[in-house]
Amino acid sequence: MRPERQLQNWRSEAGSRLWLSGLIAAMQHAERPEIRRQPVAPEVVVELRAQLALTASYRASQISTLRH
Secondary structure, three states: OOHHHHHHHHHOHHHHHHHHHHHHHHHHHHOOHHHHOOOOOHHHHHHHHHHHHHHHHHHHHHHHHHHO
8 A cells, every 4th residue: 555545544533443453463463472483584574674664754755745
């Protein structure tokens, strides 16, 4: 999903709740010992880093847009 679309979804109350519910479920799943012991595939790490970089750069662009 494009960052612009994610931002629109998160602005609504239902979108925020859905996103937060998904985050909580993922964290609860990841904290299980049998899951934590499993190795993480390198391509998953690459995708995660790309997503985090995209989010950070997108936020930075939004902040700079608001300042001008």
